[in-house]
Amino acid sequence: MPDSLTRRLKAEAARAGFVACGVTDRLDEPLPGERLVEWLADGAHGTMGWMEARSHHRRSPAALWPEARAAIMLGMSYAPAADPLRLAGEGGVARISAYAQGQDYHDVVKRALKALGRWLGAESGLPLKVFVDTAPLMEKPLAAAAGIGWQGKHTNLVSREHGSWLLIGCILTAAKLEPDAPIAASCGSCDACQRACPTDAFPAPYRLDARRCVSYLTIEHDGPIPVEFRRAIGNRVYGCDDCLAVCPWNKFAASAHANLAFAPRAELAAPAIADLLALDDAAFRQVFAGSPIKRIGRDRMVRNAAVAAGNSGEAALRAPLARLLDDPSETVREAAGWALAELAAA
Structure with missing residues (x-):
């Protein structure tokens, strides 16, 4: 049956x-x-x-x-x-989405x-x-x-x-199985996820404009990140958990049910922006081996880290950024130049 x-x-x-x-x-x-x-x-x-x-x-x-x-x-x-939002505003530390830390x-x-x-x-x-x-x-x-x-x-x-x-x-x-009934949406009047988005990527409830989404900009988008979104990205270097993290239904989600394979690796839970800026191709492959992050490649990660550095207010990051002004990647060079200008203005 x-x-x-x-x-x-x-x-x-x-x-x-x-x-x-x-x-x-x-x-x-x-x-x-x-x-x-x-x-x-x-x-x-x-x-x-x-x-x-x-x-x-x-x-x-x-x-x-x-x-x-x-x-x-x-x-x-x-x-x-741990709270995925705990590192918000931590100047010298980068944020990686929870799903990608293991x-x-x-x-x-x-x-x-x-x-x-x-x-x-x-x-x-x-x-x-x-x-x-x-x-x-x-x-x-x-x-x-x-x-x-x-x-x-x-x-x-x-x-x-x-x-x-x-x-x-x-x-x-191709087998015939007994179907389950759909569950009615239970968001009600809550709009916490909409308000949490740092780049206003939701033109309306239940609609996402990927072009404004931090996850898209830091993962899928190649080339320079549009300047209009850089400050809002903050210290996020791979993805964004904000709209997920504020959902009230998470109070029922127990980390004890999580697959241990997704437990954060120490080097990915709160990486130093300076360490990410120093990555070459070999080091990138070594650090992110076995991680979904490996698919974006070194240049995008260093580009993202440079944007995070520009938002950090950390004068100590000027030296590693300056070294990137001669980087082989034009996108990395441009992001480093922007970041240095932001730190100088700060």
Whole structure:
């Protein structure tokens, strides 16, 4: 019976390290695809051309893989033990998003998904596909349809049990499974996430303009960061947790449920900006081995660190910034020059 297989699947998912598991068979819902088309038409995806390149597949799982009959949506907790906002205003220290302070979530979640997939394949005898953030699949609307949370006003998934701290994985399967009911959005009149955004990246609740988002600017965006956002970035060098951290539902999220693989590495919990400014390619690869940060490359990280240095008010950072004025990267040179001017003005 499908419901029996679904129950056993959820028990197996828990053994694999997932704290949330839901199933949806609503694989061709038009609304998420319509919102995607509108978002792309507005140019709100910035320079993320890959969002547009396969938008025809991204619009629905059925378009991506017609054989799929159900989507199994899984959440792995990375609830931080420490306040993600504790380093705000710490001049010489850089801030890295909580999800990126431990092991690369792509590797951790995919390992668990593959193990669960092997079990399901053996039980059902039917094909399946696993996805972690790298395929043209809209995971958050699917996760909401599967009942493991809802998309909050910050557009990220919110869970009653795990707050805003879930990493999402997906298994598309040709097996028939018992679907879960979606959960009604429970943001109410709260707008804490909207007010917390340092760059006003939310033109309206439930809408994000990536071009203004600190996570986009420090991770996805290549080239110089627009000057209008640099001061607002503060000491963030990889991502931003502000809209997530202020969500009231986080009071139910226990760090005891977090996967230990995401526990902060000492060198990433509160790195010194001066150390980041001194990175060459070899040192960057060594420091960020096994981290999702490695994919942005040395130049973007040093660019981000230079912006953080310019916002720091720390005169001691002038010397490492001055050394970057001869950096091979034009983007790094420009950011260092801006930062030196900001420190001089301060």
